[in-house]
């Protein structure tokens with residue numbers, strides 16, 4: 001569902017992404033870990049068609065993103081760190097608007113059912129999203145993905161700044177989507193959440209995928225040790 005073949009992005013002489021080969025199948029949740037500047041956002045931006053690769057291919061549902069940008073967007077939902085919604089519109093109105101852009105004209109009952117499924121509290125449905133917490137806005141993002149019937153979900157640090165309860169709820173929602181067969185790629189700094197929610201975990205550094213694991217095969221402690229040694233972390237002795 002999500003595939004990259006030797007995907008490379010260079011900015012002048014700087015290589016942001018270096019021959020990335022990645023595969024995320026139906027129902028899988030792949031968490032990409034890596035320090036600032038590792039190439040996570042570049043990967044997601046290439047899959048979204050926001051930027052063009054220098055070489056290699058990004059594929060969504062076997063379609064090359066560069067050649068089928070409009071078509072691949074139909075399958076996609078994207079939740080960045082700060083989801084852009086219309087602040088003066090309510091949750092229902094935002095959902096109606098964004099699912100409309102995706103070609104879905106839904107009844108109010110359907111819109112409400114997606115907000116319920118995304119876990120938004122019912123007294124917030126008619127409220128302006130300008131008053132929403134980050135966790136609530138992320139739930140509207142999940143509702144948009146559900147309403148769009150997205151097959152692929154791309155997430156860029158969606159849980160950063162969420163409190164542990166909201167982050168846990170968000171993880172559970174991702175699991176729910178994965179049970180529906182959605183393929184998810186999530187860039188994150190949160191090792192704990194990655195271990196909790198992922199089916200697969202990759203560690204990136206300097207634009208390269210350095211390690212890949214099946215999440216169930218590695219303990220949180222081993223994941224942390226591997227991450228730190230990949231980053232050449234030296235313990236500070238005081």
Ligand SMILES: Nc1ncnc2c1ncn2[C@@H]1O[C@H](COP(=O)(O)OP(=O)(O)OP(=O)(O)O)[C@@H](O)[C@H]1O
Nearest residue numbers: 011014015016034035036037038039040041042043
């Ligand atoms: N538009 C650009 N022009 C030049 N260099 C860029 C551009 N966008 C990204 N880069 C560089 O590409 C590299 C990878 O950046 P990227 O944003 O993909 O990292 P990241 O893993 O998402 O980091 P973070 O965790 O901080 O979000 C970095 O060295 C960054 O400076």
